[in-house]
Amino acid sequence: MTTTSAPPLLPHLWKSVLLSGILTLVLGILVLVWPGISILVAAIFFGAYLLVTGITQVFHAFTLHVSAGGRALLFISGAAALVLAVLCFRSIANSILLLAIWIGVGFIFRGVATAASAISDPDTPGRGWEIFVGVITLLAGIVVLASPFPSLATLTLVVGIWLVVIGVFEVVSSFGIRKAAKNLGERVAQAL
DSSP: OOOOOOOTTHHHHHHHHHHHHHHHHHHHHHHHHOHHHHHHHHHHHHHHHHHHHHHHHHHHHHHSOOOHHHHHHHHHHHHHHHHHHHHHHHOHHHHHHHHHHHHHHHHHHHHHHHHHHHHHOTTOTTHHHHHHHHHHHHHHHHHHHHSHHHHHHHHHHHHHHHHHHHHHHHHHHHHHHHHHHHHHHHHHHHHO
16 A cells, blocks of 8 residues: 655745745845846946856866867957956946846847747747747847946836736745645545
8 A cells, every 4th residue: 555645845835935935025125126226236246247257268268178169269258258347347337338238139139039930930839929029129139239228227127026026926826835735735634
C-alpha cells in the first residue's frame, strides 16, 4: 500500500509568495514616491554592472581557451564596457544617458527580432499580436533614443506602477495558495 501526502513545500509556498508580493509592492511604492532617486540608483548599478562585466570579459579574453577571434571579441567588449563604466562614474548624467541608450537599443533589437520572427513564420500562434508587439517595442526604442531623459522618467513611473500591481496580485494570490494548500492537506488526510 502506498501513501500519498501533500507536497511538503506546498503548505509553505504561500509564505514566500506573500513575502515576494510585499517586497515587490514596497519597491513599487518607493519607485513611485522617489522616481528621481530610483533612476539615480539604477544608473549607479548600471555603472557597476558595466565595470564588473568589463573586468570579467577582459579577464576571460586572456584565460579562456577559445579562438583568437573569440578572445579579441571578449577583449573589445570588455574594454568597451570598462570605458563606459568610467564614463558612468565620471558623471551621473552620463550614466543615466548611457542607461537610456542601453534600454533604447535593447528595445529596438527586441522589437526587430520579434516582428521579423513573426513576419517570417506564417504559422506563428498570435502572429498579428507578435508583429504588433514588435513594432511597438521598436517604436519605444526609437522614442527612448530620441528623448532619453524624459523617456527614462516615464519608464520609471511605468515600472513603479507595474511593481505595485504585481505586488498586490502576489499578496492576494498568496492567500489563495494558503487556502488551496490547506484544502489539499485536508483532502489528503481524509483519503488516508
